[in-house]
Amino acid sequence: MNLLKEEIANVLSLELSVPISIQLFEYPKQPIHGDLSIPCFILAKELKMSPHDIALRIQTILSAVTSIDEVDVIGGYANVHFNRTTFADLLFSKKKKKITNQGTVTIDMSSPNIAKPFSMGHLRSTIIGESIARLYENQGYTVVRINHIGDWGTQFGKLIAAYKEWGVQEEVEKAPIQELLKLYVRFHKEGDEADGRRWFYELERGNEEALSLWKWFKTVSLSSFQGIYTKLGVAFDSYDSESFYNDKMQAVIEQLEIHHLLEQSEGAQVVSLDQEHLPPCLIKKSDGATLYATRDLAAAIYRKQTYQFTRSLYIVGNEQTLHFKQLKAVLRKLGYEWSEQMKHINFGMMRLEGKKMSTRKGSVVYLEDVLSEATALAEQYMQEKNPNLPNRQEVARQVGVGAIIFNDLKNDRRNDIDFSLEDTLRFEGETGPYVQYTHVRTYSLIREQSYTWQDGQNVEDEAWECLIVLSKLEETIARAADTHDPSLVARYVLSLSQAFNRYYSQTHILKDDVHLQNRLSLVDAINVTIKECLHLLVIEAPKKM
Incomplete structure (x- = not known):
């Protein structure tokens, strides 16, 4: 996403003769309004134009950019719709740069x-x-x-x-x-x-x-x-x-x-x-x-x-x-x-x-006891749902401990947390087990498959939400590090898990047709991204649950 943002920022800076930073851009709250939103209010004073007229000017400028299909103008916003094929091909061709020696x-x-x-x-x-x-x-x-x-x-x-x-x-x-x-x-x-x-x-x-x-x-x-x-x-x-x-x-x-x-x-x-x-x-x-x-x-x-x-x-x-x-x-x-x-x-x-909680007053919940109880409850759940699961005790530890950690990190760190083990261990909703189970589901689809992303194919409508969320990974991690806020990663991986599960419910992923290779490549990217996010959140990613 940042490459496309930078392309748009460079084009606008040149054509409008004012410096445009990618920090200006926002994401529309409703996907129907586009993939990227450019608020024009901050530019009005410098350009001596109304935000609406600036948005119309941007619409004209960006109509020549090949990675963009169309630009809608709503009030003082120019909302960009990317060309989906170009966007997806760029996302899968991009190799992640390893950042080093920052201090x-x-x-x-x-x-x-x-x-x-x-x-x-x-x-x-x-x-x-x-x-x-x-x-x-x-x-x-x-x-x-x-x-x-x-x-x-x-x-x-x-x-x-x-x-x-x-x-x-x-x-x-x-x-x-x-x-x-x-x-x-x-x-x-x-x-x-x-x-x-x-x-x-x-x-x-x-x-x-x-x-x-x-x-x-x-x-x-x-x-x-x-x-x-x-x-x-x-x-x-x-x-x-x-x-x-x-x-x-x-x-x-x-x-x-x-x-x-x-x-x-x-x-x-x-x-x-x-x-x-x-x-x-x-x-x-x-x-x-x-x-x-x-x-x-x-x-x-x-x-x-x-x-x-x-x-x-x-x-x-x-x-x-x-x-x-x-x-x-x-x-x-x-x-x-x-x-x-x-x-x-x-x-x-x-x-x-x-x-x-107070040590002096004795009103303390021991973490070791909570981790043990969470592990036991996770193992009980797995015994009911998947009695033949190999390494059940180890997976139960990963899920139980991961649930406790995720419950903490999904919240803004500055806020107080009222602890509830029952809410923490749910396998649906905004929980660690939900994200871990999504990782398991993605892995089960790709573990015996071979696949390569095929450039130039039309993107299936059901896949678009997942592609958009995937494109936000690097900027999310960078912002989480800069603001010392792990909850940004937790919220991101929840949104990716939810997007994938909607995709999974709407799509026959293993259907043998022209889109199979790209569907599997997409699932693989989601699997790898969930695992990376869980690692950043100090949570393990089991392959079976």
Whole structure:
């Protein structure tokens, strides 16, 4: 589609003597109105003509373009109808260019806290981050996936205090994550906050008992997390955790002192951000304890020095928006212009029955439990529909896990999501299983066939919608990467699946006639495109279901 857009833009730029960008073009909401729409309102001032007269002028200019059959004028819009044969031949002759060497992108994603279960809430950062990573790789970037594990802070002092007060070693060893969560929740109901702060101070100064317990909590947590990452198909290039930056924070504090940025405020040290209309950034508490901001400043500087990133993304919830504004503002004050390459990719909460999930209150849905339940339900469905399916358990895992992921990524990441397993696992509607089943259906039609696209043939009416949707793939992926919005790909692959299923219901695809080769070529292109989109969405594409 972009080639034809560029051809039209070049012709119009020359004939109208004004620069025309393909970003001007739109798609008609109703297919009957054409394949491409050119709104003329933005051109009216420069051309000193009414939008309707400009549309009429465009109609005349484009009548000489061989790839266009006709141009309709509706108000201030010129609606283009492409020559279907030319359009289809161009689509199938076009070889995809591989984009390379666009630079390095670091992505801070997932980042759960040790000694806490991997909840449904953690799914969002993990999956949104991984999908964005794959989108950037598709666009030619080198991606560094960073799991900035939360393994430092006052909460670990609280956990040590809770374990010292109520913990039983045998029970923790039997079910470490579940038992540590119980202790954490109990501390917030019955514990002494001062005791928690005291144990974190001991941890910071290297108390042997505190360090030993902290390392134990970390080991059992990482082991549990790894099983979940394997199920999700996610892997990391770096596990540099919060504690990794313990010996790097003093250098940041010294830089702040050299630049005369540190101020005393009620015994604490802060950087004033009045000029940026932001609250002061707290660097060091009155008791000497460091904070997230200190650590994140050290992490940002370390990542720039280590990876020389062209972009640095933080996949973190909406509630941290202020923190990242402060972080970038402090880096700017230190003279780091590359801070403009940093971007907070925010997202909404995962809610349960309309309520926020909370580790402190114990209202958490474990992701591992949800993935297991989804897999079991998918296997039950397949047992009913296809009892002879080979590798049923593996396919059930692909479908169950894929359903959970798709349910997340089909939504605008900034919105909150109210989780429902029943809605997620439906095999019809806007779900992952629906898209996966469409992939299976397309594969079943082509797996034993041989075919080649035949140029110059008339395009069957029933195939046109599929061809139009296919032509939008590359621009959709590029826009999804640029806006950090995987839902664009999810919505695209849903529209392609729906278009194919309408085509399938209207057409005898395997009918042996002059159009057979092109029908099979079209189905193959749809199959490949669905698989590519599912990959970008961190979902597997089974060949049988």
